[in-house]
Amino acid sequence: MKNYTDTSSFPDPVYKETVLRPLFDGAKAHHVDGFRSIDRAHLVMLAETGILSGEQASAIGKALAAIDAEVDLSAFTYTGEVEDFFFLIEKQLKERLGPDLAGRLHTARSRNDIDHTLFKLGLKPRMEGLLERTRGLLAALIDTAEREKDTLIVAYTHGQPAQPTTFGHYLGAMIEVLIRDIEKLEAALAVVDLCPMGAAAITTSGFPIDRDRVAQLLGFSRPLENSYGCIASVDYITGVYGSMALMFLHLGRPIQDFQVWSSFEVGQLYVPNALVQISSIMPQKRNPVPIEHLRHLASQTYGRAKAMLDVMHNTPFTDMNDSEGESQAMGYQAFDVAYRVLDLLTALIAQVKIDPENVDRNTKRSCITITELADSLVRDEGLSFRQAHEIAAETAKAVVAAGTSLVEDGYAPFQVAFEAATGRPAQLAQDRFEELVSARYFVSVRNRPGGPGEKALTASLKGYRAKLDAFTAHAGERAEHLAQANAELNQKFNSLVGAA
Template sequence: MRERLKAAPSFNQEKYLGANFLKASNERSFYNMSRLNQAHTLMLYRQGIISRHDAQIILRSLIALEKKGNTVLTLDPKYEDYYYNVEMYIINDIGIDIGGKLHTARSRNDLHSTILRMDIRDRLLNFFPQLNALRNTLIIKSEEYKNVVMTGYTHMQPAQPITLGFYFAGVAEALERDFDRIYATYQHLNYATLGAGAFAGTSFPIDRRFTAELLGFKGPIVNTLDAIASRDYVLEIIATLAILASTINRVAHDLYYWCADEFRYIELDDSICVTSSIMPQKKNPAVLEYIKAKCSHLLAAFADAFCCMRGIPFAHSRDLGGETTHHLWDAFMEIEAMTVLTEEVLNKLKVNEKNMKARVNGNFCTATELADELVREEHISFRVAHEIVGQVVMKCVDAGLNCQGITSKKLDEAALNFAGRSFKWTKKHIDKVMDATSSVENRISEGSPRSEETEKLTKQMSLKLDNDIDAYNRLQTEVKERYRMLLDKVQDVLNSND
């Protein structure tokens, strides 16, 4: 293949640009390469470009290689690419006169870009169940803890009472959108580039739609330049994975704080914690630290791919075809780790309801409920009610009191200052208004922390999850059926007679 050049690949080129790439490709792409070669051979025969006799010999050699497995290949960097190492194996097996016909009407450009799409498709199909398992766990936890009242925070300060189930439901709903985004990237990805040639098509009468169908694609990327020059789907996929990672990262951040001794809202299972080499009392939630940090790897993968595509022509090049996906596979590995580990954390989570209740009923997070009740009962504007309650809270804080220290006297003093009259509320009435559980159940607006609303949302999310699982199963089934079709057509050719 290097007849145009007068020298073999240099030692450094083989070392830094060849050997590692070949090894990774052999581990990742062996079976997809086999399927593609079989589909391409079938197409060449079907279109009358090669004879049945030649197609049968090539197919038998390809099938024999597939049965032996990828370890039988001797990967030689002097052949430059993975596909050519496979082709040379076939040529050595059946001779160049017939084996050399395998590469008719194609280029490594369209071959590699199709293999890339197949490899990414495999990783997405492997990842969808992991994401859906996390969504399912969150829905279960939402229902389980829909009545466990806790403090909701803004700016990391006590804000309003919610329930732990409400929190988990919010995360589950966010992951719905993450699934939808990633599912959409699959739809954009699942088109074949095989048959585009180097970038300008071919003069052979090929059938691009036939090979696309056999390989499980919706069809071909029609414009042959776009087919070869575009890796926008790589950016899109990494971006959607990074957005998902951001969501998971923020959940891990919350759980990390909640298991601190100052909160003690939750406790992680011993099996996912580590100890200290010097401090014998330590139980460190290191798994959450790993989950949080891995989000950075997803962002870095996107920046890496984006920068590789920046400032290059809309055509084929090695920075596009070789370097753009350098960290794509790491991105898949990192998001899988984040997703699976977070599900394990949640499934093994121990919740300290007593601590949650004690804090939520003592840290003024029901102050908004007091202001709302003043509006309803005393018919004052919310702004005036806000001023009254704000002064009451200030005086309690200055006196070292929690919300249990709000008395009728303190409320009336503030009311006189801002409303010009006292309200004469009893302490019992104030305490009832300030009760966190009552405050949560008073939230009647759609999507609020009220247990009834959380239950309604979990039912909706369960239905959506079931539909998404069905959609995933259809994708998986379609690819498997196309591969079975490929096998059947291969056998038909092998069993036919001239």
């Protein structure tokens, strides 16, 4: 390498403004409490293992407490005098303790394991907030499904009326997807709940540290075992944002259905006045714009979450800045929008109603009960399903062409179609025909597991409620574990500060 004289000094002014200041501001906005907890838990562990003497640990603890009392770290202005937030704390310690004792707090740790622990401490409460709101949505869906389990709707396939079912049955499908998405979120949280502290830079430490103890004091379930993975793996990030992206992709689909169902032409879903805006120029219009906001905000959440996956893509399997400060801050924005979607969708689900007149109108116009006629011809008339299907199709064509309905005017064209196909008159009486092609009968006989019939749907709803109760219990256990950890950390730190 060519010899030259380098008179520059760190930090370069542009680097300071474009990288160091934003990173510092992000840390003070999101991670002050995390830094404090990590310092305290690590100090308690160093004292308990004898790596630091009681006198040393007590002095460091008192200095940390003094910093908390005397310095508003969240309001600190970055000057470039120190590289980052970590070194700000160390600088404050040195001013109170001198460089030798102040530097002992950093024994057996690195910014590498500290950073990933900070990010996990930042993600844990956000994930709990997301799960809490998601459970709230799940509860609203179950409550509404139970209330509307007998309420008929038109079910669509390929954008066209297909078969009758109930609103409760439709919501049951949403519920099952949401349950699976909650399970994905909880699996992602379980990875976040593994503590990286003790990995140090890469390979742990030659000091007799107690990784389990630090994890316990910080409220993690246990340490993340492999120390290289502690600083290199980002599956805790991809797990969180991957599961979040999937959930909001999934939620966007019924939201789109609600947009169609609430249109004037369909009119199946009634949105109450409290969630409707009126046009500024067309006073007759009822615009259910919360559904539009739900749709685009769900897409924004999906986009922000997916962006985190894109940032992690094709990065080296090592500690690297791509997964750290500014990426974490960007990812937190996904949670902010996600909370809004879940709160609004929960409110909407609890309040919407089905318009029975429009459902009845659309049912009659579209002949969506005709499948049961074909099924019944197989059972009652001994026909093959294909022949029965063709008779039912001819009947429906005649009714649609006449602009009438199956129940009121379908029997005559049915008789014609039946005799043309079989060469004999149907044994099916008119009153039985009218029962078979009614939407209520259609739903009632579909009582196989997972169907909309009363027995089947009631059993499903009972199972969904049990899942919600289990999720709520798990959340309570996690909250209790964290509360106990926080209490123990405070007690141990305060005891240390009070030691001689």
